[in-house]
Each structure stands twice: as C-alpha cells, then as structure tokens.
Amino acid sequence: DAGVIQSPRHEVTEMGQEVTLRCKPISGHNSLFWYRQTMMRGLELLIYFNNNVPIDDSGMPEDRFSAKMPNASFSTLKIQPSEPRDSAVYFCASSLPLEPDTQYFGPGTRLTVL
C-alpha cells in the first residue's frame, strides 16, 4: 500500500483565497483524522471521521474551515477565506476500525498564506 496520500505537498496562496487540501486514506481504514501543526501550538486535532461521518469537529478553529469525506477513499479540508495565521503543516492520518491508537500519518501539506 502507498500509505496515506496528501496533496498538494506545498501550497502558497494569498490572503483571502480559498485553499483545498486533499487526503486519500489507506484502503480499508475507516477512520480519518485531520491535524494542524504549528511551532507555537504543536500538533492539534482538527476533526475526525468514522465511516465517512464527522465525529468530533471541536478542533476546527473557525467557520472558515470545513472538512468533508464524500466516500471512504477521499477527504478534503477547505479554508475559505484563508488568512496568514492559517500557515501551518496540515496532516491527514487514517486508522483501522476500532484501532484509533494505530494511526498512519501522511507526509503533510505545508501551507503558506501570504
């Protein structure tokens, strides 16, 4: 298996633009997690899905952030409009059913908002 796939790997955009980050989990994994990593706050959970259904989105910082999982093999994290303080590395992770402690992380998307 190719592991968790994220795209793009790097994104540079201007303030106010819409940004869409993509994630393909490992086949057979039914839990998907979105994290954000910054120097100041470390790695924080934004939202996670079980069987394509959002379970906990309490980590989503603002209404500008939204996440979807239309099917078991694809998820998006969208920021609209983007702001410079959204600059961070965004990680996606997936896990097998009933094994949330065994999460496999993607390589991350480094987002820079100018």
Added chain:
Amino acid sequence: KQEVTQIPAALSVPEGENLVLNCSFTDSAIYNLQWFRQDPGKGLTSLLLIQSSQREQTSGRLNASLDKSSGRSTLYIAASQPGDSATYLCAALNTGNQFYFGTGTSLTVIP
C-alpha cells in the same frame, strides 16, 4: 482538556551517548501513550505504544516508560546514533479516541 508537555524542546548530544526525553500530561485518564518520530518534511512514525495498564515498552535501543499516577512518560535512547536525529513527539490518547500531542523534542546526535 489534556495538556502534554515535553522537556527539553531541543537536545544535542555526541554519538554514543544514552539520553532521556521527558513527557508529562495533566489528565491521567488516558487510554494509552505513544512516542512518535518526525523527520523533517515527513509525517509521524509510531515508535512505541504503552497501554494504560503497562509500565514500559522496549524496541531495540528504545525504551519507553509510563507512570500514570504522576502523569509522566520517558523515552530512553541507548547508544545514540546520527540517524536518531529527528523530532520526538509524545501523544496521550484519551478515552474519547483523541490524541493530545506534546510540542516535541528536537534531537541532534553529533557524529
């Protein structure tokens, strides 16, 4: 809310030294605790997982301990090598299936 702290934030040691990384957490009601390694520009790789009922886990030159009552975990690396240079993160998994990560310790092993 669980808070996880790692000390030190950065550590530099000569090759061959044994070293200890520290992790503390505020809420002892954890499901387990994991240590991860993060290389620059890469995702996280799980190194060791300690269930809440366990005291320690070992894998090769790595040994992780857990003391739930004091809210502490340590990662011991024996005979460090330049290839061990990376950022090490600890994470507490609570009963709600949510990971709380520390901010990491950046380790540099000097040849």
